[in-house]
Amino acid sequence: MADPPPIACTLSTNDLRDRERAWVKLLASGVVRRDVVPGGIRLTAEPGAASSLLELIELERECCAWIQFEVRDGVAVTMTAADEGEALLAEMFKPL
Numbered sequence: 001m002a003d004p005p006p007i008a009c010t011l012s013t014n015d016l017r018d019r020e021r022a023w024v025k026l027l028a029s030g031v032v033r034r035d036v037v038p039g040g041i042r043l044t045a046e047p048g049a050a051s052s053l054l055e056l057i058e059l060e061r062e063c064c065a066w067i068q069f070e071v072r073d074g075v076a077v078t079m080t081a082a083d084e085g086e087a088l089l090a091e092m093f094k095p096l
Contacts, residue, residue: 004082005065019059026052027093039080040067040089050075 011019026032031049035042045053057077061069066085070078081089 004085007066007081007085007088008064010063019056019063022056023093026056034093034095036090037078037080039082039086040078041093042076042078043093044076047075053077 009016026049027034029049031046032053033044035044043053054071054074054077057069057071060067060079066081067089068080070080072078079089079093080086
């Protein structure tokens with residue numbers, strides 16, 4: 001079995017700042033529920049917020065190869081990672 005990709009983000013500093021703002025805005029809106037799951041976290045959006053969640057997830061797929069993404073029913077995304085990636089996901093998506 002291949003080693004998991006290193007925990008790294010390929011975004012520039014400015015792009016990372018913009019992405020963080022987008023996540024904060026979405027998560028602070030109260031329309032996305034966060035649940036800790038084995039290996040990571042699950043985000044579930046209210047129907048009106050699903051497109052925003054999925055848009056951000058597609059962007060994350062491009063820059064964070066260390067995260068595995070599973071999209072369900074177009075409104076729930078489970079993100080998991082190996083080893084210390086699990087703790088990092090919990091920190092990145094902790095309740096505000």
